[in-house]
Amino acid sequence: MRAWIERQRCLIDFSVANLGRRKARNLGLLGAYILLVFLLASVVLYGDALRREARLLLADAPDIVVQRLSAGRHDLIAADRLDALRALRGVRRADGRLWGYHYDPTLAANTTLQVPLVNPPGPGETVLGATLARARGLNPGDTLALRGDDGAIRAFRITGLLSSASELVSADLMLVNEADYRAFFGIPAGFYTDLALTVGNPAEAGKIAEKILTRQPGSRVILKDEMRRTYDAVFNWRQGLLLTFLGTVLAAFALLAWDKASGLSAEERREIGILKAIGWETGDVMRMKFWEGALLSTCAFLAGYVLAYLHVFHGGGALFEPILKGWSVLYPKFTLTPQIDLMQLASLFFLSVLPYTAATLAPVWRAATLDPDEVMRE
Amino acid sequence: MIELSSVDKTYNAGKANEYRAGRGVDLRIKPGRVTALRGPSGSGKTTLLGLIGGLTRPSSGRVRLDGRDISALPERFLTELRRATFGFVFQQFQLIRGLSVLENVMLPAAPTGEPHRQVVERAMDLLGQLDLADRADTPCQRLSGGEAQRVAIARALINDPPILIADEPTAHLDSALSLQILAILGELRAQGRTLIVSSHDPLVFDAGLVEHIVDLRDGRVVAEQ
Amino acid sequence: MAAALAFAYVTVAAWATPEIKVSFSGRWRGSNRVAWVFGLGLIALLAVLADATRSPDRSAARSLARELQLTDLALFNEARYARHLTQADRHAAFQDHPMALEHFPAGALTVPMSADARLD
Ligand SMILES: Nc1ncnc2c1ncn2[C@@H]1O[C@H](COP(=O)(O)OP(=O)(O)O)[C@@H](O)[C@H]1O
Ligand SMILES: [Mg+2]
Numbered sequence: 238m239r240a241w242i243e244r245q246r247c248l249i250d251f252s253v254a255n256l257g258r259r260k261a262r263n264l265g266l267l268g269a270y271i272l273l274v275f276l277l278a279s280v281v282l283y284g285d286a287l288r289r290e291a292r293l294l295l296a297d298a299p300d301i302v303v304q305r306l307s308a309g310r311h312d313l314i315a316a317d318r319l320d321a322l323r324a325l326r327g328v329r330r331a332d333g334r335l336w337g338y339h340y341d342p343t344l345a346a347n348t349t350l351q352v353p354l355v356n357p358p359g360p361g362e363t364v365l366g367a368t369l370a371r372a373r374g375l376n377p378g379d380t381l382a383l384r385g386d387d388g389a390i391r392a393f394r395i396t397g398l399l400s401s402a403s404e405l406v407s408a409d410l411m412l413v414n415e416a417d418y419r420a421f422f423g424i425p426a427g428f429y430t431d432l433a434l435t436v437g438n439p440a441e442a443g444k445i446a447e448k449i450l451t452r453q454p455g456s457r458v459i460l461k462d463e464m465r466r467t468y469d470a471v472f473n474w475r476q477g478l479l480l481t482f483l484g485t486v487l488a489a490f491a492l493l494a495w496d497k498a499s500g501l502s503a504e505e506r507r508e509i510g511i512l513k514a515i516g517w518e519t520g521d522v523m524r525m526k527f528w529e530g531a532l533l534s535t536c537a538f539l540a541g542y543v544l545a546y547l548h549v550f551h552g553g554g555a556l557f558e559p560i561l562k563g564w565s566v567l568y569p570k571f572t573l574t575p576q577i578d579l580m581q582l583a584s585l586f587f588l589s590v591l592p593y594t595a596a597t598l599a600p601v602w603r604a605a606t607l608d609p610d611e612v613m614r615e
Numbered sequence: 616m617i618e619l620s621s622v623d624k625t626y627n628a629g630k631a632n633e634y635r636a637g638r639g640v641d642l643r644i645k646p647g648r649v650t651a652l653r654g655p656s657g658s659g660k661t662t663l664l665g666l667i668g669g670l671t672r673p674s675s676g677r678v679r680l681d682g683r684d685i686s687a688l689p690e691r692f693l694t695e696l697r698r699a700t701f702g703f704v705f706q707q708f709q710l711i712r713g714l715s716v717l718e719n720v721m722l723p724a725a726p727t728g729e730p731h732r733q734v735v736e737r738a739m740d741l742l743g744q745l746d747l748a749d750r751a752d753t754p755c756q757r758l759s760g761g762e763a764q765r766v767a768i769a770r771a772l773i774n775d776p777p778i779l780i781a782d783e784p785t786a787h788l789d790s791a792l793s794l795q796i797l798a799i800l801g802e803l804r805a806q807g808r809t810l811i812v813s814s815h816d817p818l819v820f821d822a823g824l825v826e827h828i829v830d831l832r833d834g835r836v837v838a839e840q
Numbered sequence: 841m842a843a844a845l846a847f848a849y850v851t852v853a854a855w856a857t858p859e860i861k862v863s864f865s866g867r868w869r870g871s872n873r874v875a876w877v878f879g880l881g882l883i884a885l886l887a888v889l890a891d892a893t894r895s896p897d898r899s900a901a902r903s904l905a906r907e908l909q910l911t912d913l914a915l916f917n918e919a920r921y922a923r924h925l926t927q928a929d930r931h932a933a934f935q936d937h938p939m940a941l942e943h944f945p946a947g948a949l950t951v952p953m954s955a956d957a958r959l960d
Contacts (some may be wrong), residue, residue, distance in 0.1 A: 239728075240727075240729075241728060243724070243728045243729065243730055243731060244728035245727060245871075246871040247721075247724070247725035247726070247728075247731065247734075247871075248725060248726075248873055249871040250718075250725070250731075250869050250870035250871050251714075251718070251722070251725060251869055251870070252870065253870025253871070253873060253874060254713075254714050254715075254718055254870055255714075257713075257714075257780075257870075258712075258713030258714070259713075287915075290913070292908075293898060293902070294898065294901055294905050294910075294913065295905060295910070295911065295912070295913075296902070297856045297902065297905060297906035298905065298909065298910065298911045299909050299911065301937055302911065302927065307843075311927075320629030332909070334909060336765075338920050338923070344915065346918075347917060347919075347923060349914075349923060349924075350903070350915075351908060353907060353908055354907070354908075354909070355907055366914070368914070375683045378637065385882070399904060400900045400904070401898050402897070402898075402900040402901055402904070403901035403904045404914070405901060405913055405914060405915070406904065406905050406910050406912075406913060406914055407901075407904060407908075407910075407914060408914035408917065409914055409917050409923070410908075410914070412908075431927070433909045435910060459642070459926060459927065463926065464911050464912075464926040467925050467926045468913070468925070468926075471925060478625075487921055498726070504712075507709075508711055510839065511705075511711060513694070513704060514670055514697075514709075514884075515697075515698075515703060515722060515723040515770065515771075516694060516695075516697050516698025516723070516774070517694070517722075517726055517727060518691060518694045518695075519690070521725070521726040532874060536877065536880070536881065539878070539881035539882070539884065539885060540881065540889075542885065543881075543885060543888055545890045546886075546891075549874055550891075550892075552760045561915060561916075564918035564919075565915075565916065565917055565918040566917075566918070567914070567917050568915075568917075569914055569915070572896065574895060574896055574898065575891060575892040575894065576892050577888070577889055577892040577908075586705065605787075605941075608670070608671055609670050609671075610665040610670040610671035731869065
């Protein structure tokens, strides 16, 4: 055992010496490799973190949302449907929700106006999402004037801001009370944007939804599970897009390594010959080359992953923000909850270390099985 | 004792450029003596050394080391044998560029699993004997010819082999350096090692070191004394 | 945590690699250097793993979401139909046709909901 360890250590000694011989090239390679792992790991960590964030924050979303469709489009729903829904077995609670979009020409962005069920603002008052307030440069006490549905300008006094810890869900929110909301949008009493239901047993939500569909045809029913899956799908898709791209880059990288190695230079072949002539087995040569590849790629993995972690969870995923942000004017500030999935860590490790190591090793195999007497020739 | 019996070596057998570098060689090399293969360039000296040292296998015939047929050994055992029994000094030095003198000398010991400290000590010891102690950290491409040859000798000796094979050890050196190398070989002989060298340098044969001369021509042994 | 690990590592490594004190010809063995670099890398990884166990306070955002019965993240608000992805019309991200070119990057980053995720 001691001898085995000492032997591996000696081989590693020479691998390191070997790597040191082409310092500039190997450092360049390491840098490119670190960058690649960094991007790959960033995408995976960021996508997963966003997905988890969505699940966490929306864990208490309404179990069922019922909308009315009119000619295939979302329409206002009559309040009297609430009673019918409340009467359904298993439905614990049903509320009418009032929310809608207002295009703010100053910002050239949509804001979401919503009426809170509890603690609504007073008449002519509003509570703003932190992102929106920041974008408009507004503070509590200021007044916000908006042109309503009837063309009249209405002024809202800002009585408070939503906590900036909640920006990820509240960036563009503008909370007003019911009367102001109806007046502003011209929505008559007795109608809601949609209805939100809470059920006693979430496992029965599907059954209840089916019942709603048969009793109130023309409704559209959205289950909480669907909401969750929507966000899973959204982030999967985005992640998949980037991963496909990065996977291609990784494959190209391994290919490059293969190409580089399969054109073993005369010098390298000569060196392998020398090693074999002075008593190295084919296996020893392979082990040394293995260590070379493994050291380089493991190093790249460790550095790339740690950097990616810092980037995503301490740097706010700065590189991805422009992608997600797109044209958004009201982009929330948020930090993601750090979490590492060990399975994912392992698969990233293998994905980044194995192909490269294998690609560098395979061509050496051919050279290392050659007769060592080549070195005797001049 | 090394015995070669009717050894043939054919390069590129069956191809247009087929070349018979060894033809029916019969040879006995006694331990503890200095044997020299002599012949002009292309006469098959290097080929024969390769066959003796187990670097390559004969196309036909047998090579025996202490009665054991090594021409049929599987690669693994042959490598082990090479490591433990033979030290090689190649005609071209064949040091690895970019590695230091010390690293080059230690190379053959790497697969043995011997404690590192021990190997370093022995290597430094050898370098000291060969007057190279202060060059240990020098990258070997910066060495002069004489130094490189001595490093090659140190490398050949790191595993303390009983047999040293040196292919034209004075070929690239001037007379003074050649004599220096011959003196070193003389010391190794005095340590009781078996030396097998090849050369067409008269200096080697005039030095009175060689006890057994094998004359080669076109892959054949033409005379022995 | 990471600092303690690093300290423990340096102590153990210094003890296990006597060559550092008696380095031959002024240099460390390659394998020792590897052990050091990788040891530090592992510590960084462990520090990261330890850091990942902390859970920042999300209660404010969660209770707001519950109170307001929110259903969506306010991430994509460049377009009306992307703001409430879960509430939007089917194929809303594509407006008319799944292959239609999108005006907004967010639309290019989202997919229509798969058929089995929808009830209607
Ligand atoms: N691997 C090889 N393939 C083909 N021909 C070879 C090979 N090695 C040596 N030869 C040929 O065999 C002959 C003997 O070579 P060598 O043993 O190197 O002679 P010497 O060492 O006496 O100069 C030379 O003509 C050489 O060209
Ligand atoms: Mg020759």
